Amino acid sequence: MHKVLVPKYSGAHRFACLALYRALLRQCRPSAADTPWPSETRPLIRQNFRKYKKLQSPSQIANALKAGYEALNLLSLSRTNQHDAHRVTTLIAEARSQKDKYAAMQREIRPVAPAAKSLTPKEAKKAQSIRFQEETSRRHPNATSVLNRPRPLGDKKRNVPVLVNARGLPFLRYKKPQPRNVSSVIRTKLSRRWNWIERRDRLKLELLFAKDEEEWDRITETKEPSTWSEHPANAIADVNAKIGRFDMRTKELTDSMWKIVLAEKALAEEEASQKQPKQ
Template sequence: MHKVLVLKDSGTHRFACLALYRALLRQCGASTAEAPWLGESKPLIQQNFRKFRKLQSPSQTANALKAGYEALDLLFSAHTNQSDAHRITSLIAQAMSQREKFAALQNRSRPVPTSPKPLTPRQARKAESIRFQEETSQRHPNATSILNRPRPLGDKKRKVPVLVNARGLPFLRYKKPQPRNVSSVIRTKLERRWAWIERRDMLKLDLVFAQDEEDWDNLTNTKTEEHPTWTEHCKTALRDVNTQISQFDNNAKNLAEKMWAIVLAEKALAEEEETIQRQPTQ
């Protein structure tokens, strides 16, 4: 069988095409007033080489190379032969005309852009919620602690916050929707507390098995005086995790008391400011 020649893998073919390409570009040097077609020929040559660089058909490749060598001869003789220069000018004009016709055809076949459909109220609310969540994903660098309240508001109307209980974790809600970074902090703390609870339940089960091990040692008289015993490890770990849960709950309780004091102070200031605004000015 004859060996199939893949043109793109042939070094000889690649060298011949690149040599022809460089020779054509050299002939299209800097254009002058007497030969403006030189500057117009270069982009056409580059465009056609990019267009036909992936040809694999032997007949098409041969025709393309033949046209390239004819163009090289034409460019070479156009410097001294005025008729060849006019021929190049006419060929460039034909190519430009075909390009404009093709562009016009593409524009006619392109669908007419329509104005975007207005969002429904539900879609608008959803888009606004997504935008707000993206803007509040990170804590503001100039944000102060929630406990540094109440603060002076000047002429603005004071809004009393609401103390919210999120599964045992308190926080103050001044407005809705809730910022994304606040939700992230609450979720992280609650997941940490739940992990401690799961560990506590697992340790309680381990304590039962540890007690069985000690009972077995007593029955078989294999108990040693080494410390700690089977159950001491579990009891120590259980005591530590209970301490963590207790500290978490106590901190949440203290935080709730401080936040409730803020709610009462904000409410008192709101009533006082409202009274002042109602007084007639002299």
């Protein structure tokens, strides 16, 4: 059974198409000659290559490539031949006219847009969540550190935060939903720590091989300037130090956030007692 060859996965086919594409675009560069069409042909070339890039029929591919090479020849001759330049200008005008006619026809047959349908409560909640995630994708430029709390709120009711454990990382949740930038920071820190752990596991495996090499050197009485296990062991110690510093900073951050929770709670109780009417 013959193997089916998909043209877009063929290196020779892709090379031929890309070479033709680059050659056509090079012909669209501005020149010293008074030819207004180079800037207008470039969008047409890109549009047609996007249109026909998924062709799989051999006959259609052959016709498309033939048309491309004819266009390349015509563009090359049009820089020195006035007749060919006029032909290029005519073809561009015809393409623009056909595009305008097609757009006008589509506007005429386009059905009247139905009135906007009211969203269900579930759809409205989903749309609101998407908007919130887009709005909170980046940290606000005027935002202050979460550790600069508690802050005076005036007449507003104080909202006591909750200390949340996100797979070992602490953060203060004042309200839901969670801002997108907070989620991004948590994922980045957790990914960094996990990469260190995976690196340590790989180094431990290399350390076992290094010890085997040292045993072989001992048997063969081979002298090396340094031991095989020296560099993996140093790398493991370095990774362990990074993980240790990360965990220590996480612990310090947890302690600071817990103190903020206690302070916010005390202030909330104090402010609530002050607002109660005296009997």
